[in-house]
Amino acid sequence: MLNRIDLRGSARSADGIDRDLLPRAELDVEAVLEKVRPICDDVHHRGSAALIDYAERFDGVRLDRIRVAKEDLERALEELDPEVRAALEESVRRARLVHREQRRTDTTVRVVPGGTVTERWVPVERVGLYVPGGRAVYPSSVVMNVVPAQEAGVGSLAVASPPQRDHGGLPHPTILAACALLGVEEVHAAGGAQAVAMFAYGTEDCRPAQMVTGPGNIYVAAAKRLLKGRIGIDAEAGPTEIAILADDTADPVHVAADLISQAEHDTLAAAVLVTPSEALAGKVGEETARQVAGTRHRERVTEALRGRQSGIVLVEDLDHGLAVVDAYAAEHLEIQTADAAAVAARVRNAGAVFVGPWSPVSLGDYAAGSNHVLPTGGCACHSSGLSVQTFLRGIHVVDYSREALAGIAPQVITLARAEDLPAHGDAVRARFPRPPQMPQAPETSA
Structure with missing residues (x-):
């Protein structure tokens, strides 16, 4: 059901893994x-x-x-199932705990006596x-x-x-x-x-x-x-995706279940296992087929798992696997390896990282306290998920006294002249009719 991509022995450039070799949904x-x-x-x-x-x-x-x-x-709130309401209330409580700490x-x-810059x-x-x-x-x-x-x-x-x-x-x-x-x-x-x-x-x-x-x-x-x-x-959100970096300590039942959990979102959903263990790859393939047969949205899941955006990527070792998942830059990345926390600490590119066997993506989708609106399509190498910071703007407030401006005025005028923007310098000169030791513009001949 899951395609295999064998990257063992493949050449790696100084720039790392070729992202075009990795599974990815086409989204034009x-x-x-x-x-x-x-x-x-x-x-x-x-x-x-x-x-x-x-x-x-x-x-x-x-x-x-x-x-x-x-x-x-x-x-709608009055008629909401009490169990669903209680679950939502707990999800909200945990999300507030995490996001409140993100306030700036x-x-x-x-900068100098009489000169300050405030970021508001x-x-x-x-x-x-x-x-x-x-x-x-x-x-x-x-x-x-x-x-x-x-x-x-x-x-x-x-x-x-x-x-x-x-x-x-x-x-x-x-x-x-x-x-x-x-x-x-x-x-x-x-x-x-x-x-x-x-x-x-x-x-x-x-x-x-x-x-x-x-x-x-x-x-x-x-x-x-x-x-x-x-x-x-x-x-610009694309189809959801999960990548799992796992070694032979991982439970194939857990790995298969987590791949399927994301595949049920959409036929274009991506589910990728990266592992140095052929034995695990084989067991996950078998377990995935078994679990898909009993899942409610099996047609959708099957199409997603068979698509070009999903697959099992075989790597040489965990270092190679880390290079692959960093190149992939998954929306959701699970680390199911020995010493998972240490491995997770080395990850540089992911929307969110889920550490060990008891931190599945499903937890983050609903009630970990983290945010599930995350970058997709490899954008996690340069973008972050939704947070309090998303909704804030930093404004620099510059407050200089006359003395503080006088102290830097020669350098401002020099840089303005270097950029051939003399009016910039003149805006400073105008504040000091007879500024001492201030550089003068060169005279021009007729």
Whole structure:
């Protein structure tokens, strides 16, 4: 079921592993841009009317309005299964514990007597949070988006999630209940590229936001790329992925179960095992086939595991394996090896690292306290997952006295002249009509 890629004995350059040798889903966001462009333009010009039309076209339901009524949010929470509510409350509690510690404090540096630079951290004013709908229901994504935004101090939050025909055109009631549980009062029944456009441009019922965050399908990713600049984005999320670095101490039952857990998200989901153990590779292959036969979404899982984005990568040893997983830069990386904590400490590129046999990705998806909105498609080599920092902006505040400016004025004027920007220097000269020992611009002959 899982393809094998044997990298043992393969040449490694000074730059490391060739990423093109590794399993990866094909996701051509650029090709989708021209499909989402007219949708976004339509929302820009027609607002809610366009959103209503797209809900009928894409979601099969004709809406009277896009914004969810307060009573619908309250009813969803009242009718929520008590066990699900208790689980969500614990997920929120743990997420708050972790994200609260990510808050930044202002720092002031005294550069010279009378001259300071302060870095002040200011939250984004308004954020649109996207929660997917489709094959699965993701109240956990409500938690993962809302909690860090709230802990950052964002003043205005709005959630968008696709309308559901089976629920009268409202987003799934569990999504609504999670919003109500977190105190989110503004929720919109809008999905796909049109939801991103709603946050970017605003409509009659939704003020424009400064940022949009949250995972979604390729159309959401394309809309984020198209509208980036008009609105800030967290990332262009691709299909979910798990990589597991394991040696012969790993339990093949655990490894197979964790690969399957991510494969059930989507037919393009990536599940990759990296191991120096042929014996483990064989056992995981057998165990995966056995477990897939009994899983609920076996057709979806089977397609994902057989796809080019999934497979077993054989490596020479754990050092080689670490080089491979760093090149792969997985969204989720499990370390199931001897001395897993020491091995995990050497990882440089991953959205999140899960250490040892008792820290499966499923824990992080729901209730570890970490965030599950993470970089995909190899972007973990340069980007981070969603956090409080996502919603904060650092502003430098420069405060110099006359004496402090006078002390550096000659150097400022010298650098301005070196860059052929004399007006920059003149802006300093103007403050000192007769500055002592200040360099003069060379005279020019007629």
